[in-house]
Amino acid sequence: MKSSHSLSVAMHQEGELRASNGEPTTIVNTSGSGSNYGSTEDREAGREANTTLVPTTKTYLTRFWILFIVSSLGALHAVQWNTWGPISESMNKSFTGWGQSTVAIMANWGTIMFVVFVFPMCWAIQRYGLRAGVLSCTALVFIGSALRCITLDTPTFTIMCHLCAILLGISSTLILSAPIPVAAEWFPLHERTTAGAVMIGFCMMGCVGSYLEPLLVRQPGPHVSNHDIQEDVLLLLYIGMGVSGVLLLAVMVYFPAKPPTPPSVSISTERHKFIPGVVSLFKNKQFTALTIAYGFAIGPAVGWLTVLDFSLLPLGFHQKDAMWIGVTSVIAASVLPVIVGRINDLMHGHIRLLLCVLLAASAGCYYWFHLLSYEILPVTTWQVYMSVVGGNAFNAATFPLFFEVGIDLAYPVPEILSAGVMTAVDNIGTVMFLLVFFIPNVGYLWMTYTLVLSTFLAIVPLLFITFDDTRLIIDTPGES
Numbered sequence: 001m002k003s004s005h006s007l008s009v010a011m012h013q014e015g016e017l018r019a020s021n022g023e024p025t026t027i028v029n030t031s032g033s034g035s036n037y038g039s040t041e042d043r044e045a046g047r048e049a050n051t052t053l054v055p056t057t058k059t060y061l062t063r064f065w066i067l068f069i070v071s072s073l074g075a076l077h078a079v080q081w082n083t084w085g086p087i088s089e090s091m092n093k094s095f096t097g098w099g100q101s102t103v104a105i106m107a108n109w110g111t112i113m114f115v116v117f118v119f120p121m122c123w124a125i126q127r128y129g130l131r132a133g134v135l136s137c138t139a140l141v142f143i144g145s146a147l148r149c150i151t152l153d154t155p156t157f158t159i160m161c162h163l164c165a166i167l168l169g170i171s172s173t174l175i176l177s178a179p180i181p182v183a184a185e186w187f188p189l190h191e192r193t194t195a196g197a198v199m200i201g202f203c204m205m206g207c208v209g210s211y212l213e214p215l216l217v218r219q220p221g222p223h224v225s226n227h228d229i230q231e232d233v234l235l236l237l238y239i240g241m242g243v244s245g246v247l248l249l250a251v252m253v254y255f256p257a258k259p260p261t262p263p264s265v266s267i268s269t270e271r272h273k274f275i276p277g278v279v280s281l282f283k284n285k286q287f288t289a290l291t292i293a294y295g296f297a298i299g300p301a302v303g304w305l306t307v308l309d310f311s312l313l314p315l316g317f318h319q320k321d322a323m324w325i326g327v328t329s330v331i332a333a334s335v336l337p338v339i340v341g342r343i344n345d346l347m348h349g350h351i352r353l354l355l356c357v358l359l360a361a362s363a364g365c366y367y368w369f370h371l372l373s374y375e376i377l378p379v380t381t382w383q384v385y386m387s388v389v390g391g392n393a394f395n396a397a398t399f400p401l402f403f404e405v406g407i408d409l410a411y412p413v414p415e416i417l418s419a420g421v422m423t424a425v426d427n428i429g430t431v432m433f434l435l436v437f438f439i440p441n442v443g444y445l446w447m448t449y450t451l452v453l454s455t456f457l458a459i460v461p462l463l464f465i466t467f468d469d470t471r472l473i474i475d476t477p478g479e480s
Contacts, residue, residue: 057268058261063186067195069255070182071202072247073138077175078206080145080240081110081168084161085306086211086326087233089319093220094229096154100310104437106165107306111427111434113169114176118424121173122417123274129257130185130416134178137171138248144168145241152230176203176423180403181415188263190345197341197400204396205334207305211326219319269412277413281421287409289461291425294402297359297458299429300450301395305330307434308388310444315372315379329389333396340397344404352467355401356459358394363455365391370448395455408468429454 084091084103091098125133144167147160179199187195217232218224262268272280281287304311305326312322340358344351369387371377403419410418433450436442 056261057188057263057265058259059188059263060186060259062256063195063259063263065254066182066186067198069134069247069251070178071199073134073141073251074175074179074199074203075206075209076240076244076247077141077168077172078203079209080141080164080244081107081172082207082210082306083213083236083240085309086213086323087217087319088309089219090214090217090229090233094226094233095152095157097158100307101437102158104307104434106161107303108431108434109162109165110169110172111303111430113166114172114427115424115431117170118173118177118420119278121170122177122414122420125174125416126274126414130178130182131255131257133174134255135248135251137174138244138251140167140171141175142241142244142248144171145237145244148237149234149241152234173420176427177416177420179203180400180407180419184264184267184407184415185258186263192264193341193344193400193404194338196403197337200396200399201334201337204330204337207330208327208334211323211330214320214323266411271412271414274417277417280413281410281418284410286465287406287418289465290402290406290409291422293458293461294406294422295425295429296454297362297395297398297402298426299431300433300447300454301362301392302426303430303433304447304451305392307437307447311369311373311447312384312388314444315384317384325385325388328385329392332389332393336393336397337400341400344401351401351405352462352465355398355405355462358398358401359455359459359462362391362394362398363452363459365389365394366448366451366455370452373445373448391451405465405467409465 084106088100088103091103092100121133144164147167148157148164150160151157180196182199183192183196213236216236218229220229271277308326308329309319309322312325317325340354344354365387368377368383369391372379372383372387377383403422406422407415407418433447436446
């Protein structure tokens with residue numbers, strides 16, 4: 001049963017609907033009366049009048065091109081961001097000054113820059129449109145990828161890698177926030193969560209490319225010189241630059257800011273401007289509680305993926321062994337969100353249950369890995385695979401669900417702003433997780449404690465939040 005709060009919000013928004021493309025709108029009177037819903041009395045009556053001003057809606061086949069571009073950009077960004085963790089043994093051996101703290105800060109630059117630039121990027125997207133944002137961020141990825149190819153001589157190479165990581169972090173403000181806003185802008189109600197989940201899945205799938213890097217970059221050994229490893233690294237970086245260049249060209253050729261006609265009623269409603277939107281988010285206690293839960297659940301888990309090798313090494317899994325665990329984990333974490341997103345599109349109204357079950361399953365798998373790390377359970381290959389893959393996959397499956405709830409709670413704040421704030425909070429969690437590596441002699445076992453505790457804590461706020469289907473009510477006026 002929908003809450004009275006969501007109904008009142010929805011009916012208020014229905015009174016403010018506008019056709020953004022200037023096309024005629026259709027008056028739908030679901031109550032059967034002839035009253036004018038635009039009057040004050042009818043707006044106050046809301047549910048009793050139940051008359052809706054519905055703009056013309058339409059979907060376009062080009063939405064799948066948009067889906068492909070944003071998904072590819074997310075995958076590429078993930079590869080570039082997670083370049084160094086999977087080949088950390090090779091980097092530590094062949095490049096002067098590299099170590100676990102260097103690998104950690106390379107990943108951490110992305111999260112730090114996200115937190116710094118997320119609000120300016122959200123403002124720019126609202127002012128200049130999605131095309132300008134996607135084009136700018138793709139260009140930043142290309143420039144950063146090119147900088148790493150200039151030289152392999154340290155410390156210049158290390159400095160270029162830092163600059164690349166900073167540019168990737170700035171671009172991530174849009175790339176990581178874009179899936180749900182793009183899905184809302186281009187896809188109808190029954191495809192919205194699925195489309196967002198596909199783009200999020202591709203962001204995760206990009207990590208597969210990074211975990212496959214040991215196939216190209218040789219592991220240190222008696223017959224492998226530092227020069228051999230450096231040549232392998234340079235080839236890897238050239239490939240990244242080439243792919244980012246092709247994707248930049250594709251965005252330049254065709255990537256419109258939005259479709260000519262919106263795909264749903266809710267996306268065509270008037271939204272808050274930037275400053276009122278920010279103020280609204282920070283005053284919204286329900287949205288704040290959900291965002292904190294999201295940060296607890298996702299931040300440490302994302303950080304762990306970048307340094308997974310460090311947790312596996314004490315269990316006897318070296319770079320190449322860790323590669324396959326990482327690959328399997330990321331593939332599962334890419335597919336499961338799409339399945340869960342599709343379930344949510346087909347079965348509205350069960351999102352709280354889905355979130356709690358997925359988080360509990362993720363925490364259980366992390367605890368399993370915790371027992372293996374402390375040798376309370378005998379370390380076997382299948383248990384390591386199942387605990388790591390299960391923990392990451394169940395965790396990742398919550399991504400699209402958290403965003404759907406967050407955008408509903410924040411409505412009518414623009415999707416790019418609410419998604420940006422949520423992603424900023426999970427990036428803060430990742431920053432805090434990775435900064436622990438700068439504590440001298442901290443070791444690696446603390447990571448398992450953190451993953452179990454943070455995932456379980458994320459369930460608590462979900463038990464008290466009112467889950468409003470605001471956009472669903474607006475998009476299905478005849479069924480509300």
